Amino acid sequence: MGFGLLLIGDELLSGKRQDLHFAHMREVLAARGLEAVWVRIVGDDRERLTHTLQETFDSGDIVFSFGGIGATPDDLTRDCAAAALGRTICRHPEAMAILEERFGADIYPNRVRMAELPEGATLIPNPINRIPGFSLEGHHFVPGFPNMAWPMTEWVLDTCYAHLFNATPPIEQRLIVEGAAESMLIPLMETVLADHPGLKLSSLPSTTRHSLIELGLRGEQDLVQAAHLQLLTGLDALGVAHRPVDTAQIGS
Structure with missing residues (x-):
């Protein structure tokens, strides 16, 4: 078992945006005596992303996935994660409550998609705009925006994996x-x-x-x-x- 990073989005492959997550996560993991063993960049392609997630779920690694969990048509991560595990997408009650409290009736018809998660997902709190990420089978899906993603990944590490921290790192x-x-x-x-x-x-x-x-x-x-x-x-x-x-x- 190791830590892997999955960076999602055509904008990374085209160069429209430069990835910032790898360098940051290297520091975050190192501060806890941990390190990433792989990193992959995947574009907004449904078939390729689903296949990639099938491989990473099968690996048994702990994976942080950045990007693709918004409500626009290019946000494929939720659907692909569900497809990779053969699970259905359903409205997560707690995520629905968060969105309804923040947006009221304006969650319909589009924002509600951000509460439609793979069956069995649990939520990752978002301290910036409250719209949560989600965890599923050792994978932790957060937005691509660093100001949201970075505190969310640290929360996951400190809440779920403190037992893996190494006081005497390599x-x-x-x-x-x-x-x-x-x-x-x-x-x-x-x-x-x-x-x-x-x-x-x-x-x-x-x-x-x-x-x-x-x-x-x-x-x-x-x-x-x-x-x-x-x-x-x-x-x-x-x-x-x-x-x-x-x-x-x-x-x-």
Whole structure:
């Protein structure tokens, strides 16, 4: 199980709007010792969005979905979520009460659509205009507007997932390797990974400076420290120069 982000809307794919949610959610999750394991952008296409939601529901991941829950014809998320699970759309009594209190008879004939949710959905409170988002099978659907979406996602995290917060989040150790081809280091990298299950290793060669590579180790502190020592020992045995990443100017 991991955290995933689903960003919905043709405007993101066309460039009419730039996504702000990914960078923000990375910070929000990190503050709780968590991180996203995937992010997907999907346009306003009913078949493709339904198929995407079928995949994400089947994944068992916790998913935050941004956009497509308004009342206009391009707001497909509610219908697609219901279709992905084979459920019906029905008027949610609590959502109806919220809309009726805010808009009165003006909820008809169009605003009422925002209270038509997949069967089994529960509400996510919206502190800005009170029109709720909804949760369904580990998926949490909020508006695309950051001023609404961001406090709503934090409410979900703090209300539903506080038990997953990690007081000792993963750490990362990076170093610069110079004077060796990346292929020469592959056996050492494979050995370090094999000896430290759960470790993540990254290798980022420079595109502007020959034989300059940034190596990264990420995971629990004890794991990273042990792997880092093994990596340094292995580099020394190969006669390869290395130094901490913050002392080098590495090109992209």
